[in-house]
Amino acid sequence: MKKINVAVVGATGLVGTAMIKVLEERNFPVDSLRAFATSRSAGSRVLFRGSEITVEDIESSSFKGIHCALFSGGEIASTVYAPKAVSDGAVVIDNSASFRMDRDVPLVVPEVNPAAVEGHKGIIANPNCSTIQMVVVLKPIHDAAGVVRVVVTTFQSVAGTGKAAVEELESQMSDILAGKPAHKSVYPHQIAFNVLPQIGDFEKNGYSKEEMKMILETQKIMGDETIRVTATTVRVPVKIGHSEALNIETREKITASKVRELLSKAPGVIVADQPERSIYPLPIDAAGRDEVFAGRIREDLSCEKGIEMWIAADNLRKGAATNAVQIGEILLGKGLL
Amino acid sequence: MKKINVAVVGATGLVGTAMIKVLEERNFPVDSLRAFATSRSAGSRVLFRGSEITVEDIESSSFKGIHCALFSGGEIASTVYAPKAVSDGAVVIDNSASFRMDRDVPLVVPEVNPAAVEGHKGIIANPNCSTIQMVVVLKPIHDAAGVVRVVVTTFQSVAGTGKAAVEELESQMSDILAGKPAHKSVYPHQIAFNVLPQIGDFEKNGYSKEEMKMILETQKIMGDETIRVTATTVRVPVKIGHSEALNIETREKITASKVRELLSKAPGVIVADQPERSIYPLPIDAAGRDEVFAGRIREDLSCEKGIEMWIAADNLRKGAATNAVQIGEILLGKGLL
Numbered sequence A, B: 001m002k003k004i005n006v007a008v009v010g011a012t013g014l015v016g017t018a019m020i021k022v023l024e025e026r027n028f029p030v031d032s033l034r035a036f037a038t039s040r041s042a043g044s045r046v047l048f049r050g051s052e053i054t055v056e057d058i059e060s061s062s063f064k065g066i067h068c069a070l071f072s073g074g075e076i077a078s079t080v081y082a083p084k085a086v087s088d089g090a091v092v093i094d095n096s097a098s099f100r101m102d103r104d105v106p107l108v109v110p111e112v113n114p115a116a117v118e119g120h121k122g123i124i125a126n127p128n129c130s131t132i133q134m135v136v137v138l139k140p141i142h143d144a145a146g147v148v149r150v151v152v153t154t155f156q157s158v159a160g161t162g163k164a165a166v167e168e169l170e171s172q173m174s175d176i177l178a179g180k181p182a183h184k185s186v187y188p189h190q191i192a193f194n195v196l197p198q199i200g201d202f203e204k205n206g207y208s209k210e211e212m213k214m215i216l217e218t219q220k221i222m223g224d225e226t227i228r229v230t231a232t233t234v235r236v237p238v239k240i241g242h243s244e245a246l247n248i249e250t251r252e253k254i255t256a257s258k259v260r261e262l263l264s265k266a267p268g269v270i271v272a273d274q275p276e277r278s279i280y281p282l283p284i285d286a287a288g289r290d291e292v293f294a295g296r297i298r299e300d301l302s303c304e305k306g307i308e309m310w311i312a313a314d315n316l317r318k319g320a321a322t323n324a325v326q327i328g329e330i331l332l333g334k335g336l337l
Helices: A014-025 A075-087 A114-119 A129-145 A161-175 A211-221 A257-267 A317-333 B014-025 B075-087 B115-117 B130-147 B163-177 B209-222 B256-265 B316-333
Strands: A006-007 A028-035 A045-048 A051-057 A070-072 A091-094 A124-126 A147-156 A229-236 A242-250 A267-271 A292-299 A306-314 B002-007 B031-036 B045-048 B053-058 B066-073 B091-094 B123-125 B149-157 B228-235 B242-250 B269-271 B294-299 B308-315
Touching: A006 A014, A006 A075, A014 A028, A014 A045, A014 A091, A014 A317, A028 A045, A028 B091, A051 B066, A070 A075, A070 A317, A075 A091, A075 A124, A091 A317, A091 B053, A114 A317, A129 A211, A129 A242, A129 A267, A129 A292, A129 A306, A129 A317, A147 A211, A147 B149, A161 B163, A211 A229, A229 B242, A229 B308, A242 A292, A242 A317, A242 B228, A257 A267, A257 A292, A257 A306, A267 B130, A306 A317, A306 B228, B002 B075, B002 B294, B014 B031, B014 B045, B014 B316, B031 B045, B066 B075, B066 B316, B075 B123, B091 B316, B115 B316, B130 B149, B130 B242, B130 B256, B130 B269, B130 B308, B130 B316, B149 B209, B256 B294, B256 B308, B308 B316
Parallel strands: A006 A028, A006 A070, A028 A051, A070 A091, A091 A124, A147 A229, A267 A292, B002 B031, B002 B066, B031 B053, B066 B091, B091 B123, B149 B228, B269 B294
Antiparallel strands: A045 A051, A147 A242, A242 A306, A292 A306, B045 B053, B149 B242, B242 B308, B294 B308
């Protein structure tokens, strides 16, 4: 297989670190790897295949000679440097929200809409973490019975916010257990022993940005703007792994056992559904894994054509890094890199 | 006002302790208070109005002379001793699930169906904690626009399970922060840094007992069996205070501002709804309070006649102790004690 030059932007963050790990684990055909970050982290080192790579300052660097750049440095980095990377000749797989809803930018989950990469014009967007894990389980149900409406409530880990949030959760826990007050700086409220119904800022309609991402990105990835979605996104004191309660209304009646059967065969899904033995998806079990775990599958008692489900996935991996590397694999497979 | 003799059964548990505190705080006209528990806790002491009361062994005690007995000793204690208390002449306000769905037993939330106490035959049931806080906010909406369907997802604190669960959460947190493995005994999985989509055992239809309580009790309290409810109930690493994401479909269109207006005037509700200033209900703010906090009120983008809402309440107080004492106050007011 052709070997390619890869760059990871935001290489020292939680997602960037996971990207480098996933590139290595999946044996992505990397010829050379370059790591970029802001000047604050430039000069530090990251490990790839046993070798140390010095992190370069994104501001003073060129993307010339790079075939594929994985961006996970946040919206500003993507907005400023992704177009530069493209003009330098790289294909960008961007984990930020900057380009996701652009008509010219494919928004791709490999298990759902791999063919969408074909129309790319230099940038392919990696969807929001909560959206990715949801559409992976919605797709087989949509194909079989037509998804009409989804009511989703999320339980999102602090890793989705970044390293500082994980540290804040741990330090608040320590302080509270020691009888000391909890200091907050990352979140507007204490996250330890609490849950926060806010992820991102709020729109005028009362939904948060994260909730709007789940609504709009789902329609784009599924290629069906008639799918109605509503979301309540909530931060919980979990380190890694997002969980979601999904209420799914379908056009045709579908049984819980049929959903279980479909998901058992679906790519990237593991069915963990023996509640009587306390077997169901858990964020601590999903952490470190690439699959979406699905369970608590049951027919909705409030809606004739409804399915209730509980899912969990590693938001840093399938929700970000793994999905981005999978997009790279598809590009390679199609000769688009 | 007439002074009455009160008993608290399960007096050393979290809810029993809260009951004694709430009786005192609300200045319930207690003449004498007796405290009961199992033999394991008998002989210990509880504090009421500055005096120590010795806990009596429930097994060897009589309820003669007691006007009102508040039960919070679990299903077995209620099943065995509540009928005994009634035959000894007491009116029982029972916090267990034992009698809630009995046709002869009123299931009462004072803000919703206070008149239901009138038909009592000795036992009045206190609803499930998650159900209580939900119906308090559903009622004004139902009266104004007709609630057709509710999709609820809960975030329930460990205090709902009892003292041992609070201790387990804290010890798991300490152990994990110290790099040690987390021991579990109360829950089937680690609860620290995790969320568990299981509260109670499971029914054949895939719903948990807690979820079925929310479905069936809501219809009974609201006095309307056409209200369709589906629930996913989840334990989260919060000490005290349950939160819920509610998706409410109504018969008539109702705006978010109308819901806010209705709830601002509703008994037992505090509207905390300025998300742009990060003001919304939080379990740590609801802990220690008697009201249900409602916020994140918005019109559902997926359903023309839908409302999304986020609520939080103290599950030991409004979800149990306060609601029970309020039932006692209604009985007193109606001359039924």
